[in-house]
Amino acid sequence: MSAVLDPVDRLELLTTGCALQVLRSLCAQSIRYSDGTLPAGGGCLGYSWIVSSSDHSTRQQQLASQRNLQVVQGIIQRALRNAALVQHVQHSVGDDALEARRSYAEADARYGHKLLVALGKRLGIIIPWRGPGARFIMTERMLRYMVMTLLRPGERQTYDEFLARLYCHFGIAIEGSQLDDAMVWSGLPANASVQHRQGSWLSSMLRAGGFLTELSDACSIVHNPFFGNTD
Numbered sequence: 001m002s003a004v005l006d007p008v009d010r011l012e013l014l015t016t017g018c019a020l021q022v023l024r025s026l027c028a029q030s031i032r033y034s035d036g037t038l039p040a041g042g043g044c045l046g047y048s049w050i051v052s053s054s055d056h057s058t059r060q061q062q063l064a065s066q067r068n069l070q071v072v073q074g075i076i077q078r079a080l081r082n083a084a085l086v087q088h089v090q091h092s093v094g095d096d097a098l099e100a101r102r103s104y105a106e107a108d109a110r111y112g113h114k115l116l117v118a119l120g121k122r123l124g125i126i127i128p129w130r131g132p133g134a135r136f137i138m139t140e141r142m143l144r145y146m147v148m149t150l151l152r153p154g155e156r157q158t159y160d161e162f163l164a165r166l167y168c169h170f171g172i173a174i175e176g177s178q179l180d181d182a183m184v185w186s187g188l189p190a191n192a193s194v195q196h197r198q199g200s201w202l203s204s205m206l207r208a209g210g211f212l213t214e215l216s217d218a219c220s221i222v223h224n225p226f227f228g229n230t231d
Helices: 007-033 059-079 083-093 097-111 113-123 140-150 159-170 176-185 201-208
Strands: 049-052 135-137 156-158 212-214 220-223
Touching: 007 059, 007 113, 007 140, 049 059, 049 176, 059 113, 059 135, 059 176, 083 097, 097 113, 140 159, 140 201, 156 159, 159 176, 159 201, 159 220, 201 212
Parallel strands: 049 135
Antiparallel strands: 156 220, 212 220
């Protein structure tokens, strides 16, 4: 993190980065160790997160994000029931079925899909805090972290390039071809109704944060406005 930042901002971004790395590793390693057939597609790490807006997504987009989170949780849960782990549990508890269930429940909470949801909620990227319909969302803090991670200080790239890099590095799908791929990965048809029809909530967030410059209706530039550290 080479940008010149206030110490408090730097600490906040480092905290966000550490938490996000735990979530990325959890998903990527679960893809590696999950028994059975895995979904087609996914980002470079093999998984996809369909990320929606907290208050500007359509009902179809919210449902797609909910379904995606369910698929992610299912893959993590199956990974913790990998044949080698099942054998280890059986060796540890023998024929005690109740103790085996307790072992799996503890693993789900401490290392599995429940950790994903709990940490995601504390990070603010999974809502609601309570109740059904959990889904991934983008927050201002997370978006700021993404810009500073994917672009060097002063670097510029097109909006489409930013979307592609976001999907490649983090598996985050917002719109366009990345969203189509994530839909297929989640077991959903690549439905045009889930795509943005009138503007993009992500571009609005980038613009509000001072990260987006619109050159024309067809071309927008995402840039990291923070200066590099000259020390």
